[in-house]
Amino acid sequence: MWTTGNFETCRKMSRAITALPGVGAKRTETLARLGIETIEDLLRHYPFRYEDRRQAVTVVALKDGESSLARVRVRRVIRQPFAVRGAKGSRIPMKVLCGDESGEMTLLYFNARWMAGVFREGAEYWVYGTAHRDLAGVSMAHPEVESIPEGAEDGEAALAGAGFVPVYPLTAGVTQKFLRGLVKSAMPEAASVSDVLPAENAAARRLAPVGYALENIHFPADEHALNAARYRLIYEELFLFQAQVLYARKRGDADTGVCTASESLKPDEAAGLFTYELTGAQRRAIAEIHADMASTSPMRRLLQGDVGSGKTAVAAAAAFFAAKSGFQTAIMAPTEILAAQHFTEFSRLFRDVGISVCMLTSGLSAAQKREAKEGLISGENMIAIGTHALLEPDVTFKNLGLVVTDEQHRFGVRQRLRLREKGKAPDTLVMTATPIPRTLALMLYADLDLSVLDEMPPGRKPVTTRYINSGKRDDAYDFAERVMASGRQVYVVAPSIGDDEGFDQVIDSDGLVSDETQSVVMASALELVEELAERFPHRRVEVLHGRMKGEKKEEIMQRFTVGLIDMLVSTVVIEVGVNVPNATMMIVESAERFGLAGLHQLRGRVGRGAAKSFCVLISDATTELAVKRLETVAREADGFRIAELDMELRGSGDLFGVRQHGLMGFKIADPAKHMDILQAANRDAQETLARDSGLCLPEHAALRRRIEASLV
Secondary structure, eight states: OOOHHHHHHHHHHTSBGGGSTTOOHHHHHHHHTTTOOBHHHHHTSOOSEEEEOSSBOOGGGOOTTOEEEEEEEEEEEEEOSSOEEETTEEEOEEEEEEEETTEEEEEEEESOGGGGGTOOTTOEEEEEEEEEEETTEEEEESOEEEEEOTTOOGGGOOGGGSSEEEEOOOOTTOOHHHHHHHHHHHHHHHTTOOOOSOHHHHHHTTOOOHHHHHHHHHSOSSHHHHHHHHHHHHHHHHHHHHHHHHHHHHHHHTOOOOOSSOTTOOGGGGGGGOSSOOOHHHHHHHHHHHHHHTSSSOOEEEEEEOTTSOHHHHHHHHHHHHHHTTOEEEEEOSSHHHHHHHHHHHHHHHGGGTOOEEEEOTTSOHHHHHHHHHHHHHTOOOEEEESGGGGSTTOOOSSEEEEEESSGGGSOHHHHHHHHTTSSSOEEEEEEOSOOOHHHHHHHTTTSEEEEEOOOOTTOOOOEEEEEOGGGHHHHHHHHHHHHHTTOEEEEEOSBOOTTOOTTOOBOTTSOBOTTTTOOOOOBHHHHHHHHHHHOTTSOEEEEOTTSOHHHHHHHHHHHHTTSOSEEEEOGGGSSSOOOTTEEEEEETTGGGSOHHHHHHHHTTSSOSSSOOEEEEEOOOOSHHHHHHHHHHHHOOOHHHHHHHHHHHHTTOOGGGOOOOOGGGOSSOOTTTTHHHHHHHHHHHHHHHHHOTTOOSGGGHHHHHHHHHHHO
């Protein structure tokens, strides 16, 4: 029953983050970049790993490359008056000479001279960081530090010396210390979080209470408490997702649509759009889509295919059926670059058949947006290609009959429904090149029927992939020079933009925290473009990254497409859908920072023409898992095989390597790794919806509110 107490709990948890001490306007804006706007957002911003600080070690016992806690006394603070040139460019160092009875150590801070005010000569501190041993001795770069009161014993230190310490995803302007303190200040609210899971499910699965789980996911009392918290929150996230998908499907089943492919149209008629022969898999998928569109039941279909398998052609065929039957199509892409590329391709395909195509993205001018919107209202524009801009309330269609979302894992069920609501029960086609094993896809996309493109177009040559360490880096770039000298183009991909990004804000393109999280040196796009422009002064080297404005990104990508840029240094903004056949080489720096799916997607940007193509993965990864993952990408070309091997390699993970998976917006669950929990959640959600399809029973009221709020 919904009581005043429930209302107070909901109101308290939905309070803005500004209700907590130390959060003003500037902090609010910064935290919003992490998706933290309310107190509950903060409590649901889970750590991606933990540091075991239960045991301090002496300086002499510090191991090279390992992260450890040490108690040291500061001998001297040295502020360097000049900059030094290093792997990350010119940096002004500050040194802190310290040690204990067993030996001495140097703490290094670069471009952080303000840290000099943190240390007092003669005082004791806890320091936590990665030790580095060489001929000069023992050092730590940018360790975390906390002062120890004079005379305090080991056990009397505060956070730095106690238990499992959470490490969070960060953004520029937010430190681990600040975020930990903020979460601690919000901890009293955790006990009042309402449980949306049906009581019978929580009891049957012996789940920890939600308040207990939230407390121990951030500051676990011990390993048992952490495991109990993780299981509870993973199950909750997967159950809610499965219930949302099934609820949305049941709601959609009640819709009555229209035939968006007229009876006079035959599936093979769409083949006339293309100057090449379609594969058997493409023809099969087009026939399945045509049958759905010819039915009065709204189509809900997932088109899954590996990189380069021809999904765009299948989508074009579906848009052709709709347009020829008098219906408009909306195609939503995750990036402006991909939307612009789709617009160019669709404009070319439909120019000779009299079907008008428009583009709608946030980067367009006001006049361009107005023209596109007016064409959609009048029906002049039959195909609209855009980004999230298509979801804006003032975007209306005369007769929307087909909705296509590209790279579906970048969008949620809510976005798909919002776009569908712009028509009268339109057909829905969602596409993804993210390799997901079939059994997993059937659960993640339980509201969709599945078509698979398991055949590559003829003429596609495999990309030769090599995995090397930084000792052979020069060889890779020497080869890149030969590629450019032959008139071809090169991608260089970095895992970060650079600039003011934090040292420990390193999450790969799958949303996975890298297995090399303790490595300080990481390639960044801004640093690489400077280095490579200097290395190749006779070549046109430019950079592309996500912080650029839409029009700037589009301009650079267009110049690369037409051959005005020889080497494009980029982040993962080029991961999806970019098609430049003349680009025949890709170099991925710090490749261990990317997940297998991300590396496979990136590699798919080359090998799109007739020329032989190459991909070089550069990494100094040392962990067994990281090395095996890179070797897998170098050896395997089949995205679905890579996905299966990734599931085998990653296994159940270990306590202090807790991964955060970005697939479909999950914060703590990893559907591939937590397959057993996903299957349990899927069964439970199906049983719950079978007993109460509308979630109308009192015990399901909180669950229904949560699901409907997520679908708004």
